[in-house]
């Protein structure tokens with residue numbers, strides 16, 4: 001602002017100039033500290049040990065997985081709108097704690113043995129019955145218990161993706177999946193997302209040309225946009241996968257969290273030839289601390305994933321697998337989901353109300369009909385990595401959109417999660433963000 005006044009040019013021009021200087025490597029911004037002229041390599045090498053920490057800090061962030069960005073940014077903050085975890089107050093912690101006590105006193109041997117590599121049979125059966133309620137028919141023999149769906153993605157990648165193999169992802173997408181495929185040395189191609197999820201019209205051409213090994217999608221309440229893919233598109237993706245012999249990863253962390261009507265049935269339920277590997281994590285609906293999810297697949301694909309699971313950890317912990325069975329198989333689970341939907345819908349509506357009253361006209365957003373997040377688009381000259389510095393001064397975090405792009409990063413989006421904070425801090429956080437946006441857009 002000072003520069004803009006001194007030079008008599010608009011603030012937009014100054015911000016653009018700073019962005020260009022940063023892109024060209026002349027300056028660097030350090031969160032909470034300001035903008036610095038970058039040291040030359042020589043200065044860094046010769047700099048006194050410990051005399052300046054900011055080069056070191058930048059490299060920490062460089063090496064941090066995208067999925068950890070939010071947590072890294074979060075450390076001293078009070079209002080976490082960056083985390084799409086569920087407010088612990090909305091999860092059945094007390095019940096699970098009692099169940100663990102009950103189980104340990106009745107059957108302490110659960111601690112002294114390995115379980116089945118594929119996962120506890122009773123849990124696999126319970127998950128089959130649970131998925132059936134969502135119109136997805138499968139069989140306990142086709143279920144593999146994983147340590148959350150993050151491990152599911154990793155098992156698939158380490159089994160089917162090697163350096164240079166093509167993986168197609170939505171843009172934007174879930175940052176934790178980008179890290180996994182990047183870690184395998186995959187060539188990641190992206191397909192944009194609209195209000196109905198992955199743009200299948202563009203996928204056709206890409207798959208014909210590059211024959212991907214994997215198409216990764218979050219078709220229901222897409223992370224980060226909240227988009228829901230209609231059945232027609234789900235079918236089309238399947239047809240493409242069949243014709244190019246690609247595998248589809250259908251990542252489904254929160255299709256239970258719908259706010260008006262139930263979303264379409266999983267893509268896996270349309271899959272006749274076994275091209276879809278379905279992932280259901282339980283972190284968003286039950287207990288992220290238990291680290292439990294399942295993967296459903298068939299034939300040789302399933303056998304190879306089972307082998308990968310054996311090589312990785314010989315099976316998920318028996319204690320937590322056993323502990324959640326009584327909850328999942330009782331009426332409590334459905335009652336809990338009903339309450340969770342109501343609580344999260346109230347929070348979503350609250351955020352939408354605040355945005356429509358206080359956000360600048362230049363800001364737009366998707367209307368999420370379920371899930372945990374709202375995806376905001378700011379004017380294209382804005383960089384939400386920089387805007388985060390402003391909100392952090394007020395002890396508020398969000399997820400900068402750039403973390404969600406595997407390539408050709410767009411910096412002018414941000415993800416607000418309404419699932420973690422309760423109404424009071426949520427109201428304070430979103431209102432403050434709107435006011436800061438007003439100053440950033442109009443000054």
Ligand code: PMP
Pocket residue numbers: 084147148149150151174176218223251253280281282283288292293
């Ligand atoms: N996939 C998506 C789309 C997610 O949002 C998340 C968690 N944020 C995961 C996978 C990983 O979840 P889990 O805790 O089940 O490993």
